[in-house]
Amino acid sequence: MESFEQLNLFSDQSSLLSLDNSNQPKSSNPIKNGEQLPIEQGEIIYYSNFFEQPTSDFLYRELENNIKWTQDYLKIYGKSIALPRLTAWYGEPEKRYAYSGIEMNPHPWIEPLLFIKKEIELVTKVKFNSVLINFYRDGNDSVAWHSDDENELGEYPVIGSVSLGGIRRFMLKPKNKESNQKYELELAHGSFLLMSGETQKYWLHQVPKTKKQVKPRINLTFRIIH
Numbered sequence: 001m002e003s004f005e006q007l008n009l010f011s012d013q014s015s016l017l018s019l020d021n022s023n024q025p026k027s028s029n030p031i032k033n034g035e036q037l038p039i040e041q042g043e044i045i046y047y048s049n050f051f052e053q054p055t056s057d058f059l060y061r062e063l064e065n066n067i068k069w070t071q072d073y074l075k076i077y078g079k080s081i082a083l084p085r086l087t088a089w090y091g092e093p094e095k096r097y098a099y100s101g102i103e104m105n106p107h108p109w110i111e112p113l114l115f116i117k118k119e120i121e122l123v124t125k126v127k128f129n130s131v132l133i134n135f136y137r138d139g140n141d142s143v144a145w146h147s148d149d150e151n152e153l154g155e156y157p158v159i160g161s162v163s164l165g166g167i168r169r170f171m172l173k174p175k176n177k178e179s180n181q182k183y184e185l186e187l188a189h190g191s192f193l194l195m196s197g198e199t200q201k202y203w204l205h206q207v208p209k210t211k212k213q214v215k216p217r218i219n220l221t222f223r224i225i226h
């Protein structure tokens with residue numbers, strides 16, 4: 001895959017296929033088949049092979065080279081602590097967002113992001129208006145236990161999470177400490193994880209650090225900011 005023309009040609013076909021098959025349980029297009037996680041109080045669907053390998057490779061390269069990666073700092077008790085990953089915020093200009101004291105002013109959409117957005121919207125049937133992008137340079141980069149439950153995301157946030165590059169562990173645990181439910185996924189290159197319903201209300205998630213040799217990874221969490 002060398003250009004967006006090629007990519008769009010390819011994707012128009014795959015989108016048509018996925019639309020044609022959307023009401024049939026046995027799709028002949030295995031790419032867009034998701035598995036529902038058997039969790040209580042939340043809805044999570046995992047599509048391990050959402051984008052085909054050449055498309056995923058192309059998107060990874062485009063994003064690695066063209067995203068305006070930023071090192072952000074958390075301010076805790078007057079101290080400034082570097083986030084253990086690079087981040088970037090893209091989306092519609094009026095959709096501003098703040099987390100942990102970091103104010104994000106989104107960059108305007110670029111082509112690879114619009115392409116991914118269009119593909120996931122065909123499956124989720126919702127319109128996303130922003131995306132938070134994380135770059136995990138190596139096993140020392142991570143995201144700590146949290147839920148994406150900021151007020152701007154509404155009562156039932158819909159989070160569409162695309163992973164490209166190195167495979168990392170994505171862990172889930174309930175906020176309720178009495179429950180011993182736990183889930184773990186290895187988010188594959190070209191995968192799509194959709195979290196909706198009450199997921200952010202009852203569950204925490206993290207991507208832990210690892211001592212294993214891992215390739216750099218890009219994760220995109222598409223969001224709807226109200």
Ligand SMILES: O=C(O)CCC(=O)C(=O)O
Pocket residue numbers: 132134143148161163170187205207219221
């Ligand atoms: O990298 C991931 O898979 C998760 C990122 C995440 O949870 C977030 O950005 O809110």
Ligand SMILES: [Fe+2]
Pocket residue numbers: 146147148205221
């Ligand atoms: Fe998150």
